[in-house]
Amino acid sequence: MTHYAMVIDLNTCVGCNACMAACALENQTPVWDEHKWRTYVHDNEIGFGEDTHRRFFPRLCNHCDNPPCMTVCPTGATTKQPNGIVKVDQNLCMGCRACAMACPYHARVDVTYADVRRGRDFYGSDYRRRRPSVDKCSFCDHRVAKGQEPACVETCVGSARLFGDLDEPRDPVARMVASGVARPLLPHIGTRPSVYYIDDLRWRG
Amino acid sequence: MDVTMTYATQGIWTWWIAIYLYFGGLGAATLAVTFLTDMYLKPHRKLVLWGAGSGVVLLALGSLMLFTHLLDHRAVIHILNPLVLINQPTAWIAWGTQFIIWMMAWGVLYALPYVSETPALQRLPVIRQLLAQRLVRGIAGLVARHRKLVGWLAVINGVGVAVYTGLLLQSFPGVALWANPGVPLLFTVSAFSTAMAFLLLLMYTVIRDAADDVIRGLYERIDLVLIASKLVILASLFFYLQRGSESAMRSWELLWTDLGWLIGFIGFGLLVPFFLELRGVITGWATRMPIIAASVFGLTGGYLLRHYFMYAGVYAYPW
Amino acid sequence: MGWSLPRLSRRAFLKTTGYGTAGLSLLSPAGGFVGQAVGRDQVIEEVTYNICNFCSSLCNLKVTTHNRNGDKRIVKVDGNPHSTLNRGKLCARGQAGLRQTYDNDRIKTPLIRVEGSRRGEYAFRAATWEEAWDYIAKKTQEREIKPWEWTMVGGWTSCVFYMNWAVPFAMANEVPNIIASPMQHCVTTGHLGTDLVTGNFNIHDEILPDFDNAKYILFVANNASIGGVSTCRMVRFAQGRKNGAKVVALDPRCSETAAKADEWIRIRPGTDLAFMLALLRTLMTDNLYDAQFVERHTNLPFLLTRDEQGEWRLVTDDEGRPMVVADGTNDLHALPAFHHDNRRDIAGQTIVPALRAPQGLTVDGRPVATVFQAQLDEIAECTPEWAAEITGVPAETIARIAREFGTTRPAIVDPGWHGARFGNVLMLRRVQAMVQTLTGGIDSIGGWINSGEVHHKAAHMYQAYEKGKEIAAPMADLAGMHFAKMVIDAVSNGDNFSHGRPGWTWAWNAQEKAAGRFNVALPVMTDTGLRESVEGQVLWQGEPYLTRALVINAANPVRHYYPDTYWKETLSHENMDLVVLVDVLPSDTAPYADVILPNSTYLERSEPTVYGNGVNHDLAVTTRYAAIDPLYDTEEIADILLRLTEIISGNTDKFLDWVEMLTGLEAGPVKAVHARTRETHERGAFTAACREVSINQTAARIGTTPQRLDMVLRERGIYLEEDKHEVLSHWSMPRLMPVPTPSGRLEFYSGLLRSLRDAGHAEPNFNVLATYIPAECRVGLTMSDPLPPDEFYFTYGKSPTVSHGSTNSNNPVLWAINQFKDEIYKGVWIHPERAERLGIEHGDRIWLTNTKSGQRTDGRAYVTRLVHRDALFIYSSFGVENKALSRTHGEGTATSRLIPYQVEPVVAGFRSQEFTIKVAKA
Ligand SMILES: Nc1nc2c(c(=O)[nH]1)N[C@H]1C(S)=C(S)[C@@H](COP(=O)(O)OP(=O)(O)OC[C@H]3O[C@@H](n4cnc5c(=O)[nH]c(N)nc54)[C@H](O)[C@@H]3O)O[C@H]1N2
Ligand SMILES: Nc1nc2c(c(=O)[nH]1)N[C@H]1C(S)=C(S)[C@@H](COP(=O)(O)OP(=O)(O)OC[C@H]3O[C@@H](n4cnc5c(=O)[nH]c(N)nc54)[C@H](O)[C@@H]3O)O[C@H]1N2
Ligand code: SF4
Ligand code: SF4
Ligand code: SF4
Ligand code: SF4
Ligand code: SF4
Ligand SMILES: [Mo]
Numbered sequence A: 001m002t003h004y005a006m007v008i009d010l011n012t013c014v015g016c017n018a019c020m021a022a023c024a025l026e027n028q029t030p031v032w033d034e035h036k037w038r039t040y041v042h043d044n045e046i047g048f049g050e051d052t053h054r055r056f057f058p059r060l061c062n063h064c065d066n067p068p069c070m071t072v073c074p075t076g077a078t079t080k081q082p083n084g085i086v087k088v089d090q091n092l093c094m095g096c097r098a099c100a101m102a103c104p105y106h107a108r109v110d111v112t113y114a115d116v117r118r119g120r121d122f123y124g125s126d127y128r129r130r131r132p133s134v135d136k137c138s139f140c141d142h143r144v145a146k147g148q149e150p151a152c153v154e155t156c157v158g159s160a161r162l163f164g165d166l167d168e169p170r171d172p173v174a175r176m177v178a179s180g181v182a183r184p185l186l187p188h189i190g191t192r193p194s195v196y197y198i199d200d201l202r203w204r205g
Numbered sequence B: 001m002d003v004t005m006t007y008a009t010q011g012i013w014t015w016w017i018a019i020y021l022y023f024g025g026l027g028a029a030t031l032a033v034t035f036l037t038d039m040y041l042k043p044h045r046k047l048v049l050w051g052a053g054s055g056v057v058l059l060a061l062g063s064l065m066l067f068t069h070l071l072d073h074r075a076v077i078h079i080l081n082p083l084v085l086i087n088q089p090t091a092w093i094a095w096g097t098q099f100i101i102w103m104m105a106w107g108v109l110y111a112l113p114y115v116s117e118t119p120a121l122q123r124l125p126v127i128r129q130l131l132a133q134r135l136v137r138g139i140a141g142l143v144a145r146h147r148k149l150v151g152w153l154a155v156i157n158g159v160g161v162a163v164y165t166g167l168l169l170q171s172f173p174g175v176a177l178w179a180n181p182g183v184p185l186l187f188t189v190s191a192f193s194t195a196m197a198f199l200l201l202l203m204y205t206v207i208r209d210a211a212d213d214v215i216r217g218l219y220e221r222i223d224l225v226l227i228a229s230k231l232v233i234l235a236s237l238f239f240y241l242q243r244g245s246e247s248a249m250r251s252w253e254l255l256w257t258d259l260g261w262l263i264g265f266i267g268f269g270l271l272v273p274f275f276l277e278l279r280g281v282i283t284g285w286a287t288r289m290p291i292i293a294a295s296v297f298g299l300t301g302g303y304l305l306r307h308y309f310m311y312a313g314v315y316a317y318p319w
Numbered sequence C: 001m002g003w004s005l006p007r008l009s010r011r012a013f014l015k016t017t018g019y020g021t022a023g024l025s026l027l028s029p030a031g032g033f034v035g036q037a038v039g040r041d042q043v044i045e046e047v048t049y050n051i052c053n054f055c056s057s058l059c060n061l062k063v064t065t066h067n068r069n070g071d072k073r074i075v076k077v078d079g080n081p082h083s084t085l086n087r088g089k090l091c092a093r094g095q096a097g098l099r100q101t102y103d104n105d106r107i108k109t110p111l112i113r114v115e116g117s118r119r120g121e122y123a124f125r126a127a128t129w130e131e132a133w134d135y136i137a138k139k140t141q142e143r144e145i146k147p148w149e150w151t152m153v154g155g156w157t158s159c160v161f162y163m164n165w166a167v168p169f170a171m172a173n174e175v176p177n178i179i180a181s182p183m184q185h186c187v188t189t190g191h192l193g194t195d196l197v198t199g200n201f202n203i204h205d206e207i208l209p210d211f212d213n214a215k216y217i218l219f220v221a222n223n224a225s226i227g228g229v230s231t232c233r234m235v236r237f238a239q240g241r242k243n244g245a246k247v248v249a250l251d252p253r254c255s256e257t258a259a260k261a262d263e264w265i266r267i268r269p270g271t272d273l274a275f276m277l278a279l280l281r282t283l284m285t286d287n288l289y290d291a292q293f294v295e296r297h298t299n300l301p302f303l304l305t306r307d308e309q310g311e312w313r314l315v316t317d318d319e320g321r322p323m324v325v326a327d328g329t330n331d332l333h334a335l336p337a338f339h340h341d342n343r344r345d346i347a348g349q350t351i352v353p354a355l356r357a358p359q360g361l362t363v364d365g366r367p368v369a370t371v372f373q374a375q376l377d378e379i380a381e382c383t384p385e386w387a388a389e390i391t392g393v394p395a396e397t398i399a400r401i402a403r404e405f406g407t408t409r410p411a412i413v414d415p416g417w418h419g420a421r422f423g424n425v426l427m428l429r430r431v432q433a434m435v436q437t438l439t440g441g442i443d444s445i446g447g448w449i450n451s452g453e454v455h456h457k458a459a460h461m462y463q464a465y466e467k468g469k470e471i472a473a474p475m476a477d478l479a480g481m482h483f484a485k486m487v488i489d490a491v492s493n494g495d496n497f498s499h500g501r502p503g504w505t506w507a508w509n510a511q512e513k514a515a516g517r518f519n520v521a522l523p524v525m526t527d528t529g530l531r532e533s534v535e536g537q538v539l540w541q542g543e544p545y546l547t548r549a550l551v552i553n554a555a556n557p558v559r560h561y562y563p564d565t566y567w568k569e570t571l572s573h574e575n576m577d578l579v580v581l582v583d584v585l586p587s588d589t590a591p592y593a594d595v596i597l598p599n600s601t602y603l604e605r606s607e608p609t610v611y612g613n614g615v616n617h618d619l620a621v622t623t624r625y626a627a628i629d630p631l632y633d634t635e636e637i638a639d640i641l642l643r644l645t646e647i648i649s650g651n652t653d654k655f656l657d658w659v660e661m662l663t664g665l666e667a668g669p670v671k672a673v674h675a676r677t678r679e680t681h682e683r684g685a686f687t688a689a690c691r692e693v694s695i696n697q698t699a700a701r702i703g704t705t706p707q708r709l710d711m712v713l714r715e716r717g718i719y720l721e722e723d724k725h726e727v728l729s730h731w732s733m734p735r736l737m738p739v740p741t742p743s744g745r746l747e748f749y750s751g752l753l754r755s756l757r758d759a760g761h762a763e764p765n766f767n768v769l770a771t772y773i774p775a776e777c778r779v780g781l782t783m784s785d786p787l788p789p790d791e792f793y794f795t796y797g798k799s800p801t802v803s804h805g806s807t808n809s810n811n812p813v814l815w816a817i818n819q820f821k822d823e824i825y826k827g828v829w830i831h832p833e834r835a836e837r838l839g840i841e842h843g844d845r846i847w848l849t850n851t852k853s854g855q856r857t858d859g860r861a862y863v864t865r866l867v868h869r870d871a872l873f874i875y876s877s878f879g880v881e882n883k884a885l886s887r888t889h890g891e892g893t894a895t896s897r898l899i900p901y902q903v904e905p906v907v908a909g910f911r912s913q914e915f916t917i918k919v920a921k922a
Helices: A018-027 A098-102 A113-126 A151-155 A172-178 B015-041 B045-068 B073-080 B092-116 B125-132 B134-145 B147-170 B182-205 B210-242 B246-255 B259-282 B289-311 C092-096 C129-142 C156-173 C181-198 C231-242 C272-285 C291-297 C371-378 C384-391 C395-407 C425-438 C452-466 C480-492 C504-514 C530-535 C564-572 C637-648 C652-663 C667-680 C685-702 C706-716 C724-731 C751-758 C812-820 C822-826 C832-837
Strands: A004-009 A040-048 A051-059 A078-080 A086-088 A109-111 A133-135 A161-165 A182-184 A195-198 B002-009 B314-317 C009-015 C043-051 C060-068 C071-079 C111-113 C124-126 C150-154 C178-180 C207-209 C216-220 C246-250 C263-265 C303-306 C312-314 C323-325 C332-334 C366-370 C411-413 C448-450 C549-553 C578-583 C595-598 C619-622 C718-722 C791-797 C828-830 C845-850 C856-863 C871-875 C916-921
Touching: A004 A172, A018 A040, A018 A151, A018 C071, A018 C092, A018 C812, A086 A133, A109 A113, A113 C060, A113 C071, A151 A161, A151 C071, A161 A172, A172 A182, A172 A195, B002 B246, B015 B045, B015 B092, B015 B147, B015 B182, B015 B210, B015 B289, B045 B092, B045 B147, B045 B182, B073 B092, B092 B125, B092 B134, B092 B147, B125 B134, B134 B147, B147 B182, B182 B210, B182 B289, B210 B246, B210 B259, B210 B289, B246 B314, B259 B289, C043 C706, C071 C092, C092 C812, C111 C129, C129 C578, C129 C595, C129 C637, C150 C156, C156 C178, C156 C181, C156 C480, C156 C549, C156 C637, C156 C652, C178 C181, C181 C425, C181 C480, C207 C231, C216 C272, C216 C395, C263 C395, C272 C371, C272 C384, C272 C395, C272 C425, C291 C425, C303 C323, C303 C371, C312 C751, C366 C371, C384 C395, C395 C411, C411 C425, C448 C452, C452 C480, C452 C619, C452 C718, C452 C724, C504 C530, C530 C564, C549 C637, C578 C637, C619 C706, C637 C652, C637 C685, C652 C667, C667 C685, C685 C706, C706 C718, C812 C822, C822 C856, C828 C832, C828 C845, C832 C856
Parallel strands: A004 A195, C150 C178, C150 C549, C216 C246, C216 C411, C246 C263, C549 C578, C578 C595, C791 C871, C828 C856
Antiparallel strands: A004 A161, A040 A051, A078 A086, A109 A133, A182 A195, B002 B314, B002 C009, C043 C060, C060 C071, C111 C124, C111 C595, C207 C448, C303 C312, C303 C366, C323 C332, C619 C718, C791 C916, C828 C871, C845 C856, C845 C916
16 A cells, blocks of 8 residues: 655755745646645644744645544545545535534635636646546646655755655655654644654754 | 644634524524424414424524525535435534435424415415415325424424534534533524514414413423523533633633623623513513513524634634 | 624744644545536647746746647746756746746837937837837937947846857957946856856856755855755755755844754844854864875965065965975975966976974065965964954854864855855955865865856867967856956957947046045956946046947846936936947846837747856756747847848957957857848847857857757757766866866965956955954944944845846736735745834834935835844845836835945945935835
8 A cells, every 4th residue: 555645854955945836836726815725734833032043834635544624525526545545526626614623634625716817827828727627636636646745845955754655664754654653743633644744843943 | 732722713604504593493492493383282374384483494594594605506406415414414404404305394384284274374375375285285284194294304304403503513523612512512503592582472473362371371481491501501601711722711710701792681681581581480571571572682692602602613723 | 784793814932742643544435426527628738948047047847738729829938857057846936937928018119209208217119129229220320329328238148148149249240349247246246256266157157066066055144145045056955955964044034944944143244254254264273184185286375475564475486486495395396387286396396285384484585474374373362252352243153153064074165146246256255265265175075066167168168278279268268257357358358349439437447546546456347437437527538438329239238236216316317328228128227228129038049159057066058948929019139230230330350250250159150140041030130140150159069959959949948068077077076177266276365356456456355365354334334333223234136036136026926826915925034022122013114314324215114033133134125216118116225225335346246225214214
């Protein structure tokens, strides 16, 4: 079996936003609305007084193993593939946004009728979307199927995003996860994310 | 990991969902209560017609709210198909939609014999034509013979709808305010409480039959119990949130520092009707106005509860 | 609903520990699997290779197109996976680049100013190319614009990709005037400092530090050059960091790069030189240097003596060869004037040159000292304590970092990239190069490594010199400072032109010098004197040396020169008869043009030649292949220059000859092919001809066939000649061959500055050894004098998503990212303690007033502890005014509205931060 996962190493993310741009163009997201991305890189000031840090925090759908977005989805548009990827089928989705409410990671965005019209104009004859729906990161399953890395991973100038297979013990990603150095977000909620983070603050000072 | 937390309320499901949940709960509970009253307390044509009628209308309005806010209206077809329960058994919206559809269907059927006995309705053109049809008349006869079966089917679906409104919110694990077992309880109790208020309002205004005083008294008593239960559930929510997770504490802060929630909902939506009804039950009121007021307050409180619940759900994001 | 709860959006910092370990259970998915079954039209996917055009990191690109029902579109741009330069990765600008081609604001046809409108108004009518050419020709004739009255203004694109046409264009048409926008900001101001030591001089940086293998990395005023972003550097830096390198960053604000450092040193702006001098001094006094390396390969052991005026001069033998003293002796030895190794004297004797001459050593009766001793003496007072006072960084920290740096190997201090900012930056970068040299980390693993191309050029230049051969094609074959000297000679010497005039900037600075006023020693491709030339103040043999026509290509001086009014007024001046602008998008300079000529975008272009692979350590060639046909009626640069030649001098043959003379591209074959391509190409015929010949010639040089070269470039985008290890194994500089300085050694004592001093330039900027030059932000006050509550130092830097003051802030994808990060990217960073005292809150509109020049503009406060208390910071990417850039106009604060005209005396580098700003709530 394959279980795709991503490790994000906060130690080498420089907040360059290349992943956001790559994802947008690869997945034809509604870039005309600055709130609608499949992935975001936050730029936060953390710490106190002189002990201040600037942290870049990339986030995306966590491809949860126990995805609340899927359990609440009435149409069956959200599904979990055997390889761990949580997908949305634009043809089935009616856009009730229960999934967006259920997702603890703010991973879902609306693609409206207006967005689809803009998209046809913006992406031209290559526009792949046909219907409005809720959208989110797909782990670039169309690329992964061809043996490529997700667009954001491939271009990540800090090699902060790493993609791999948790079921392949020699995979560096699997090893980072198994060793506990890479950890998921909000594990107490029980979503069992497939996206893991390597902390950056422990390295400093 | 040391994290930066961002606390955010959502702007996805807002007042229109509050209305959907409110109308859903209110309509369904009203229908269920009237049918139960009709089946076990006293056959009551008017009550059934009002109950079924407002139930169906409220649910239709609520559903319309949801429908208009869908991103892709065409795809709604996937949840209208009853097979959705087999395909998506974990999705409360699937259950809810089916409950709503079937509650409306059984509700209309249950009321059908009464409709054909009601001259006022028979004067309405569409209804007249429908009732003239053999099939419809046949069905009405069939329903009359299996009144309790049909009634129970409607009631079960109605209760389903009321419970569903809470279960739906409970299924969103990121928000502590919603994802706890108190919520379905609170919403169910509230649905029935608002239904009581609604029916009392009806029975003090449009269905003013002195013979129904027993029913009124019963409803008032039931409502008292329901409001009391709500207070208990709220109290437990209060403590659960106050010392809860990041999400819970922020919701607590939002709710218990907000005058709309404290005075509007808890004060006027719960305590005032409670005491008005309590006095009504214990010593009685000289006029009907206090109970009418209690009902209006109760109904408003029901909406406020849902409104605040939607807006005060806090996501605690670790970035 | 009239009311709703206030939306909560609040942040807090939590320290939570012990997130449970990552238990993984593979839940089998519930719910039905819904297959994807969408019937689609047939899509034909194609891949072509290209080079990014958004910064001079020159990343190699893989461009994917989809052809659906005959409509071929570029759908994705990725890093070329075959490229060892950018390792298959691209920054946000590179990723989003394809939307430049599809930007609906593009210039789609030639544009001619609407009759009756004035420069400054964006009022143009669409025209055909013939109309545009006629317009230019008519104006040129009517107004009798002479060749020397033309000036070319070029951005980095024009330098990097079209220098081989631009310089011959200047020579053939006898237009000695070129302003190149990277020079005063970056190439001469910053790199020249490095180059004085290393001898390099490439158009856009030449050294790629080997971060992958470094153990200690020190960044001094770096950000866009690393993490913010130069992809080839960032990918290496990230690996270095993953490998555990310790990283220290000096920056008054927490830049993207500083955010990745183990230590972010909040240094006071403008004081880095003090920090670096203290570091240099510590390395020298504490013997924390690679003694073997510096003895052999630098001029540190060379002997110096002071002349009557107290000026340092090299001690030389009769033939002008440098002298050293052998270690442990008093024996003097002369060394070859140009060589890479000091271990062999002119007699062939093997010696160990001393870094410290014995006490009391004299030559011809004069006391002498080694460069090492003289340098140390020059900075004797530059202790960590001294630097602490100036920089605001504790002395212990400076001393510790100096020791760590000196004792960790390999260590890198990044050379730095953008210069400008302060009059002392050239010296700063020079000291950085000296510090790096002391570690021995030049052309070595984990140190600075010259590009494959620099090695290759230098090696061939030396071979030619050795054989006593004339350099055949100087622009192609001269390396480093040798190349710089050639270019300077070409335009500063009027004898190269039949009209006898040097460039006006040279005339102007000579004139000012003669008058005893401030002047610039090497105003290479600068704008000093432009305004004066337009106004008629520059004189040539008593006559005004006027500038009356400009051709601006891929440059946007109104936005990225200082101040904006200088250019607006100059461009609108009544003496200015003609302004021709070549661009792809309507920049802020476009409203000041008379004619706008649209260039194809980089993804629509097949370039006129084959290029080296930027700063890559590997030796490789690359080029662009057009991914699609041009969408609009656009033209190529080489063709535009050819056509302009017809108009200015009519001498197109001479143009081709100059191309051949300077670059080696043979005129005969180009002409022959051009005759053919003219028939097949409506546009770009000349470009296509040059390309064909270039591919033939490159193939011959590499030793392959044109077909094969073309095929490899088509299939991989890169033709690898030699990898880094091979390159270093035979061309390592200075271990195996000289560096391209005048002496072949890494130079602490600068011969070039010596000659400039001798020519009368006495400012400390011309010091032959490293020395301290204070920044002067307030007249008569030092940088450590306290600032009034409302006064701040000014700092700026590039945002990761925009190039310079370029038009790509209008790119819809980058625009959206910039919106998403609106406050951070477009705000004015101010420290909360300072803001509070001024009653300024996050998001408040504030006034910024330059205390020196009085320039005033506004901004929005971004209150953050990530900036030095004494400083304001803005990203220098915004402030577009032209509404024709429909998305970006009106956003942010433009640096060119705050920065006055202030340059330093060596190369007219902008002193773009040498002032203070008063802040007030609007
Ligand atoms: N405000 C501000 N000014 C700066 C800087 C900054 O960061 N901010 N940085 C400074 C530095 S370090 C440098 S090197 C210089 C660089 O300055 P320049 O080399 O001039 O670079 P850009 O500003 O990127 O681009 C200038 C113009 O080139 C146009 N252009 C883009 N692609 C093409 C093309 O394919 N063909 C043609 N013909 N035109 C094209 C753009 O539309 C833009 O108008 O700027 C300096 N000035
Ligand atoms: N995104 C992006 N990347 C680019 C380019 C681009 O246009 N956009 N252009 C390329 C080019 S041509 C160049 S020249 C390079 C420029 O690369 P850099 O020189 O690294 O560029 P900047 O971002 O201008 O400045 C770097 C840092 O200097 C800091 N700084 C300002 N004043 C001082 C000071 O007094 N002392 C210290 N220690 N730090 C100070 C700023 O806060 C900023 O973080 O970038 C290249 N890469
Ligand atoms: S992150 Fe959100 S959208 Fe993604 S799988 Fe988990 S719950 Fe679903
Ligand atoms: S919005 Fe679409 S994917 Fe999300 S729950 Fe509704 S139907 Fe499912
Ligand atoms: S995996 Fe693909 S879809 Fe997901 S964030 Fe990365 S690029 Fe976007
Ligand atoms: S591309 Fe990589 S380094 Fe850049 S912001 Fe995204 S995750 Fe961070
Ligand atoms: S660093 Fe970015 S903008 Fe510069 S060449 Fe590379 S991809 Fe292009
Ligand atoms: Mo630059």
